[in-house]
Amino acid sequence: MDREAVRRYLAEQRDAFVAQLGEWLRIPSVWTDPAHADDVRRSAEWLAAVLRSAGFPTVEVWTAPSGAPAVFAEWPAEDPGAPTVVVYGHHDVQPVDPVEAWTFAPFEPAIVDDRILGRGASDDKGQVLCHLLGLQANLAASGRQQPPVTLRLLIEGEEESGSPTFAELLRAHRDRLAPDVIVVSDSAMYAPGVVSVCLGMRGLTDCQIDLHGPDVDLHSGTFGGAVPNPLTVLARLLAGLHDDHGQVTLPGFYDHVRPISAQEREMISRLPFDESTWLAQAASRATYGEDGFSTLERIWTRPTCEIHGIWGGYTGPGHKTIIPTDAHAKVSFRLVADQDPASVQEALRRYVAEHVPAGITATVTFFGPGVRPYLVPADHPAVAATCRALSAAFDGAEVFFTREGGSGPEADIAEILGAPLVFLGIGLPTDRYHAPDEHAHIPMLLKGAEAICYLWDDLAAHRDDVVRR
Amino acid sequence: MDREAVRRYLAEQRDAFVAQLGEWLRIPSVWTDPAHADDVRRSAEWLAAVLRSAGFPTVEVWTAPSGAPAVFAEWPAEDPGAPTVVVYGHHDVQPVDPVEAWTFAPFEPAIVDDRILGRGASDDKGQVLCHLLGLQANLAASGRQQPPVTLRLLIEGEEESGSPTFAELLRAHRDRLAPDVIVVSDSAMYAPGVVSVCLGMRGLTDCQIDLHGPDVDLHSGTFGGAVPNPLTVLARLLAGLHDDHGQVTLPGFYDHVRPISAQEREMISRLPFDESTWLAQAASRATYGEDGFSTLERIWTRPTCEIHGIWGGYTGPGHKTIIPTDAHAKVSFRLVADQDPASVQEALRRYVAEHVPAGITATVTFFGPGVRPYLVPADHPAVAATCRALSAAFDGAEVFFTREGGSGPEADIAEILGAPLVFLGIGLPTDRYHAPDEHAHIPMLLKGAEAICYLWDDLAAHRDDVVRR
Numbered sequence: 001m002d003r004e005a006v007r008r009y010l011a012e013q014r015d016a017f018v019a020q021l022g023e024w025l026r027i028p029s030v031w032t033d034p035a036h037a038d039d040v041r042r043s044a045e046w047l048a049a050v051l052r053s054a055g056f057p058t059v060e061v062w063t064a065p066s067g068a069p070a071v072f073a074e075w076p077a078e079d080p081g082a083p084t085v086v087v088y089g090h091h092d093v094q095p096v097d098p099v100e101a102w103t104f105a106p107f108e109p110a111i112v113d114d115r116i117l118g119r120g121a122s123d124d125k126g127q128v129l130c131h132l133l134g135l136q137a138n139l140a141a142s143g144r145q146q147p148p149v150t151l152r153l154l155i156e157g158e159e160e161s162g163s164p165t166f167a168e169l170l171r172a173h174r175d176r177l178a179p180d181v182i183v184v185s186d187s188a189m190y191a192p193g194v195v196s197v198c199l200g201m202r203g204l205t206d207c208q209i210d211l212h213g214p215d216v217d218l219h220s221g222t223f224g225g226a227v228p229n230p231l232t233v234l235a236r237l238l239a240g241l242h243d244d245h246g247q248v249t250l251p252g253f254y255d256h257v258r259p260i261s262a263q264e265r266e267m268i269s270r271l272p273f274d275e276s277t278w279l280a281q282a283a284s285r286a287t288y289g290e291d292g293f294s295t296l297e298r299i300w301t302r303p304t305c306e307i308h309g310i311w312g313g314y315t316g317p318g319h320k321t322i323i324p325t326d327a328h329a330k331v332s333f334r335l336v337a338d339q340d341p342a343s344v345q346e347a348l349r350r351y352v353a354e355h356v357p358a359g360i361t362a363t364v365t366f367f368g369p370g371v372r373p374y375l376v377p378a379d380h381p382a383v384a385a386t387c388r389a390l391s392a393a394f395d396g397a398e399v400f401f402t403r404e405g406g407s408g409p410e411a412d413i414a415e416i417l418g419a420p421l422v423f424l425g426i427g428l429p430t431d432r433y434h435a436p437d438e439h440a441h442i443p444m445l446l447k448g449a450e451a452i453c454y455l456w457d458d459l460a461a462h463r464d465d466v467v468r469r
Numbered sequence: 470m471d472r473e474a475v476r477r478y479l480a481e482q483r484d485a486f487v488a489q490l491g492e493w494l495r496i497p498s499v500w501t502d503p504a505h506a507d508d509v510r511r512s513a514e515w516l517a518a519v520l521r522s523a524g525f526p527t528v529e530v531w532t533a534p535s536g537a538p539a540v541f542a543e544w545p546a547e548d549p550g551a552p553t554v555v556v557y558g559h560h561d562v563q564p565v566d567p568v569e570a571w572t573f574a575p576f577e578p579a580i581v582d583d584r585i586l587g588r589g590a591s592d593d594k595g596q597v598l599c600h601l602l603g604l605q606a607n608l609a610a611s612g613r614q615q616p617p618v619t620l621r622l623l624i625e626g627e628e629e630s631g632s633p634t635f636a637e638l639l640r641a642h643r644d645r646l647a648p649d650v651i652v653v654s655d656s657a658m659y660a661p662g663v664v665s666v667c668l669g670m671r672g673l674t675d676c677q678i679d680l681h682g683p684d685v686d687l688h689s690g691t692f693g694g695a696v697p698n699p700l701t702v703l704a705r706l707l708a709g710l711h712d713d714h715g716q717v718t719l720p721g722f723y724d725h726v727r728p729i730s731a732q733e734r735e736m737i738s739r740l741p742f743d744e745s746t747w748l749a750q751a752a753s754r755a756t757y758g759e760d761g762f763s764t765l766e767r768i769w770t771r772p773t774c775e776i777h778g779i780w781g782g783y784t785g786p787g788h789k790t791i792i793p794t795d796a797h798a799k800v801s802f803r804l805v806a807d808q809d810p811a812s813v814q815e816a817l818r819r820y821v822a823e824h825v826p827a828g829i830t831a832t833v834t835f836f837g838p839g840v841r842p843y844l845v846p847a848d849h850p851a852v853a854a855t856c857r858a859l860s861a862a863f864d865g866a867e868v869f870f871t872r873e874g875g876s877g878p879e880a881d882i883a884e885i886l887g888a889p890l891v892f893l894g895i896g897l898p899t900d901r902y903h904a905p906d907e908h909a910h911i912p913m914l915l916k917g918a919e920a921i922c923y924l925w926d927d928l929a930a931h932r933d934d935v936v937r938r
Contacts, residue, residue, distance in 0.1 A: 202690065206788050215752035221671065221875030224803050225773030226764045228757035231798075232711065232776050239708030242701065283684035286828025288697035295695045304694030307701050308791050313778035314799060319675050319836045321801050322777050329700075330783060332790050334693050359755025367788045406690030 001457050003392065005141040010133070010446050017133050017449075018116055018442060020050065022109040024091075024125050025118035031068050031092040031158050040157050043091045044069035047128070047155060054132055056153075062173065065165035068092065068158035072173070075135070077150045083459050083466040084150040086179035086417065089128040089186055090159035093120035094434045101436035117439040122431035126440040127185040127448065128155055130426060134452025141453070148460035152177055159186070163409055170416045179419045180468050181382045181459065184410065185448070187425030188433070189402075190271060192441075195390050196400040198423035199264070199378060202303070204407040205341035205370030206332030209237070209352060210363045211312075218323040227323060228359040231312050234327035237355055241305050241331075246290035248305045248333070250347040256338040258375065260301045267401050268296050300403035304334045334405065341370025372411035380420045381465040389455035390424075393447045419468065424451065470926050472861065474610040479602070479915050486602050486918075487585055487911060489519065491578040493560075493594050494587035500537050500561040500627050509626050512560045513538035516597070516624060523601055525622075531642065534634035537561065537627035541642070544604070546619045552928050552935040553619040555648035555886065558597040558655055559628035562589035563903045570905035586908040591900035595909040596654040596917065597624055599895060603921025610922070617929035621646055628655070632878055639885045648888045649937050650851045650928065653879065654917070656894030657902070658871075659740060661910075664859050665869040667892035668733070668847060671772070673876040674810035674839030675801030678706070678821060679832045680781075686791040693792060697828040700781050703796035706824055710774050710800075715759035717774045717802070719816040725807045727844065729770045736870050737765050769872035773803045803874065810839025843879035849889045850934040858924035859893075862916045888937065893920065 029043035030036040044061050051073040052059045058074040071091065077083075096106040096119050104110045109118035116126070135147055142148075154177065156166050170177070190196040213230035214223075243249050260268075273296060275287065289298040298304075308331065313324035333344050349364050356362045376383060378401070387399040414421040426448030432438045459466050498512035499505040513530050520542040521528045527543040540560065546552075565575040565588050573579045578587035585595070604616055611617075623646065625635050639646065659665040682699035683692075712718050729737075742765060744756065758767040767773075777800065782793030802813050818833050825831045845852060847870070856868040883890040895917030901907045928935050 204690070204790070206790060208788075213753065218751060218753075219875070220773075220775045220777065220801060221673070221803065221873070223751050223753075223768065224775045224801075224874060225771055226756055226758045226767045227751050227753040228755060229775055231779050232707070234779070235704045235707035235776065236711075238701070238704035242705075282687055282692050282696050284682060284687075284692075284696040284828050285830075286697060286826070287695055288826055288828055289695045298694045299692065302694055304689075306689045306693045306698055306790070306792055307704065307782065308689065308789060308793065309782035309784045310700050310703070310796070311780045311784040313776065315778045315780040315797070319677075319799060319801070320777060321673070321675060321775070323775055324777065327779070328784070330788060332689060332693075332788070334690065357755070357757055359753050359757055361754075404690070405693060406688070 001454060002141055006137050006450055006453050009137045009140045010450060013133060013136070014442070014446060017129065018111065021116060021121070021126055021129050022118070024129070025109040025120055026107055028107045029092050029120070029157070030095050032095055032161050037067070040092055041069050044071050044157055047071045047091055051132065051153070054136065062169060064156070064158060064169040066158055068156065068165070070154060070156040070169060073153040075147055075151045077148060077460070078144070078146040081463060081467065082149050083180040083463050084152065084178060085456070085459065086152045086154055086177050086182045087131050088154055088182060088184045088413065089131070090124045090156045091128060092157045092160050093125070094123070094160050098436065103437050114442050115439040116442055117437060119438055121438055121440040122427040123433045123438065124159070124186045126445050127426055130445050130448040131185065131452055133449035135456070137449060137453040138456055147456055149456045152179065167409065167412050167416060170413065174416060177417055179417055180466050182413060182417060182419050182421040183424050184421060185424050185426060187404065187423055188427035188429045188431060189425060190400060190429070192428055192430060194272065194400060195394045195397045196402045197383070197386055197390065198404055198425055199401045200337060200375035200403045201373065201408050201410055202405055203335035203339060203341055203371045203373030203411065204332060205335065205344055205366060206330065207348065207364050207366040209234070209329045209331060210365070211327040211356070212325060212361045213359060214323060214325055217325060220321040220323050223323055228357050229323045230327035230360055231324060233356060233360050234310070234312065234329060237352060238307055238329060238331070240355060248303065250344065250351055252347055253303065253344065256340065257303060258337050260297065264401050265297070268294065271296065271400055271402070299405040301336060303336050303339055305331065307331050334407065335373045337373045337375035339373060341372060345370065371407040371409070374408070374410035374414065374421065376422055377420050380422070381462045382420060382422045382459065385455055385458040385462060386422050386424055389451040389458055392454050393451035424455070470923060471610055475606050475919055475922050478606045478609045479919060482602060482605070483911070483915060486598065487580065490585060490590070490595055490598050491587070493598070494578040494589055495576055497576045498561050498589070498626070499564050501564055501630050506536070509561055510538050513540050513626060516540045516560055520601065520622070523605065531638060533625070533627060533638040535627055537625065537634070539623060539625040539638060542622040544616055544620045546617060546929070547613070547615040550932060550936065551618050552649040552932050553621065553647060554925070554928065555621045555623055555646050555651045556600050557623055557651060557653045557882065558600070559593045559625045560597060561626045561629050562594070563592070563629050567905065572906050583911050584908040585911055586906060588907055590907055590909040591896040592902045592907065593628070593655045595914050596895055599914050599917040600654065600921055602918035604925070606918060606922040607925055616925055618925045621648065636878065636881050636885060639882065643885060646886055648886055649935050651882060651886060651888050651890040652893050653890060654893050654895060656873065656892055657896035657898045657900060658894060659869060659898070661897055661899060663741065663869060664863045664866045665871045666852070666855055666859065667873055667894055668870045669806060669844035669872045670842065670877050670879055671874055672804035672808060672810055672840045672842030672880065673801060674804065674813050674835060675799065676817065676833050676835040678703070678798045678800060679834070680796040680825070681794060681830045682828060683792060683794055686793050689790040689792050696792060697826050698792045699796035699829055700793060702825060702829050703779070703781065703798060706821060707776055707798060707800070709824060717772065719813065719820055721816055722772065722813065725809065726772060727806050729766060733870050734766070737763065740765065740869055740871070768874035770805060772805050772808055774800065776800050803876065804842045806842045806844035808842060810841060814839065840876040840878070841880035843877070843883065843890065845891055846889050850931045851889060851891050851928060854924055854927040854931060855891050855893055858920040858927055861923050862920035893924070
């Protein structure tokens with residue numbers, strides 16, 4: 001691939017690309033607000049039309065069970081033995097509240113210096129359009145009529161609502177998607193100037209614990225010290241979930257945690273990290289966590305247990321010395337590969353049952369089956385290809401491995417489609433995702449398109465390693 | 470003292486006594502309700518008039534700083550060297566809500582079998598009038614014109630409001646009260662058929678613990694596992710207050726706890742106690758508490774720590790995986806002699822300060838100075854005299870020692886007046902104190918009056934041991 005030709009093409013297309021993105025950003029595709037349902041549909045039709053006119057031979061709008069429209073577009077490789085890549089993104093956007101906090105109107109995109117402002121500029125319309133631009137650069141620089149891989153874009157419309165019915169959509173269309181590799185472009189790099197690839201997201205399972213003791217509030221003078229107090233039992237239950245080293249005590253909790261590799265650890269240690277800046281973001285006065293791990297390691301690579309809410313007894317002003325009837329808490333576990341939410345749920349149920357004394361009844365109610373952790377198979381050739389493509393786009397820069405502490409549906413997507421999933425996030429953490437004045441950094445989008453342009457060639461060149469048998 | 474004469478007198482007076490009590494019960498002396506302030510004043514004046522016509526040479530109505538009227542009445546012994554006894558009781562009564570739950574109108578006393586029903590029948594008007602009847606029996610049976618001890622009745626009017634200004638009233642009149650012994654008649658015996666004397670009440674100190682962590686609610690994916698969570702810290706703080714044997718862990722907490730005597734323990738073990746009946750009263754399915762002590766010992770003789778309320782973070786429906794900014798709890802300690810509320814407060818403050826990690830700020834706010842525990846000096850001759858008087862009244866029955874788990878101002882009263890305080894409670898636990906259909910058992914009131922009649926002679930006979938020097 002002639003990199004000079006690619007860059008020339010991208011430079012020539014910059015203004016048209018920005019104008020095209022601006023046009024899309026004018027459509028307020030807020031799926032969480034039913035008043036914007038037509039706009040979400042318009043957004044899908046806009047993208048479908050753009051992809052059709054760019055030459056995608058197959059473009060369809062699929063409707064998820066929720067009604068949210070997803071855009072599917074396919075452009076087969078000339079070589080029928082080339083790898084098939086599914087690119088995942090989304091065209092719905094976050095709500096704009098508080099709208100008065102925006103400097104610019106959220107759906108009237110503005111260009112300021114190197115940035116394009118508008119809801120969805122980075123999350124995720126900008127990143128989706130990079131894929132079109134990257135493909136166009138690939139075709140222009142190579143002179144080919146078809147991409148080097150079979151490209152299947154799937155751009156969903158209910159991501160900001162938590163993709164409630166997306167898995168069903170995937171299952172319904174599994175046969176038409178059938179990828180060798182899934183590429184997700186819906187995230188940010190570690191920091192401006194640090195080229196990075198995300199290697200995984202944590203899983204999650206969360207629940208409510210309800211304890212019931214005496215059937216009526218009791219006078220603590222008359223009964224105190226002689227009946228089990230559900231609040232005391234709750235405190236002991238919750239306190240017992242961690243040991244003095246910050247580890248979760250549930251039996252077997254760490255059995256399937258994959259230890260962080262020496263290579264990843266070394267890389268994390270070299271990432272620029274300023275603790276005082278991080279603490280300011282957290283509005284916290286200190287860090288805290290599992291012994292033997294740095295802050296980034298704790299968030300990215302270690303499972304946790306957090307309490308989100310707790311209540312019971314008398315909570316009004318002054319005092320009322322009762323032994324109350326009930327105690328409640330909301331608790332979650334963030335999980336890392338290869339922990340299984342179902343096993344953690346079972347371990348917690350057993351722990352509660354074993355630690356609740358006679359006289360207290362306990363109920364543990366999980367909010368659904370949980371989210372499985374996802375860890376990119378780091379030795380898959382698509383990971384190395386992504387790193388090479390990014391490094392080439394960013395003038396030979398080192399590509400760092402990062403992770404995210406949050407939880408997403410990646411494990412389900414990879415499982416339903418039966419293929420490895422890699423992250424190619426080309427936003428910046430300063431893009432103000434979900435916040436007022438969201439924007440994208442235009443040079444980053446162009447670099448992202450350049451990396452995408454190289455990635456397809458790289459994957460095609462490694463087809464024997466990439467194509468599933 | 471001629472017991473036959475005493476009993477004859479009491480039997481003759483029974484109807485007049487019940488009629489007199491009924492008259493007093495018609496006055497709704499609810500000091501907690503400002504609408505009844507005049508009734509409380511009327512109740513005091515009624516009692517003052519009755520005492521005057523009974524022959525008390527000095528009767529005054531004192532006004533506490535709150536405005537609540539207390540009745541003071543003095544009848545000196547003929548012998549100026551006789552002991553001086555202050556009798557404490559109260560003439561204000563509990564509110565009657567829920568009034569619709571009463572079978573009878575609360576202020577229209579009714580006689581049903583051996584019971585007189587009405588608010589205040591047992592708590593405490595009935596017990597106060599027993600003192601008048603007991604004195605009259607003493608004078609009638611002995612043929613004396615003056616009591617064998619100098620009697621000073623002090624019947625306050627704000628007890629059911631927590632006696633907020635009674636200590637001030639005591640201090641203001643300390644010189645006129647100056648007792649050798651204080652007798653409190655405002656409680657119940659252990660059970661019908663079990664004659665008992667209360668030996669003490671627990672003290673109390675209670676507080677609110679407030680923890681503050683991050684200044685904003687944090688996303689547990691982005692920050693979970695890396696900053697201190699105030700709810701986790703709260704759970705660990707509260708759980709750490711007890712060890713696995715149900716003992717409170719605060720350093721020094723048990724240093725000044727007086728161990729229960731073998732005699733008292735043996736007596737408690739012989740009290741009729743049916744655990745299933747007790748659990749039904751507690752509406753609890755099991756007992757629980759400090760290892761090595763029975764349920765009654767736990768409530769009466771051991772200090773405790775109870776959590777009354779706890780709150781923080783997300784407590785609505787469903788889930789919200791935040792690390793919250795704040796966590797709160799209300800906690801109390803019941804104390805036994807010779808624990809000091811101030812020392813316990815200091816120990817808790819130190820415990821919290823030492824166990825809160827960096828990044829969490831903690832505030833411990835106590836609700837006032839606390840209530841000191843009170844233990845009757847069991848070897849004081851007034852205790853033996855009370856037991857003899859009760860045994861004589863109850864046909865030679867064994868008198869059991871009990872205690873109460875609740876907290877009252879006895880330690881302060883004893884300290885302000887500089888004299889030992891003994892309990893002569895002549896209610897029954899079935900009297901429905903504070904509840905609808907409160908009543909008194911008329912034969913119990915007569916037995917109480919009989920014991921009081923004997924007690925004054927007994928104390929006078931032991932004047933050398935009783936009179937303070």
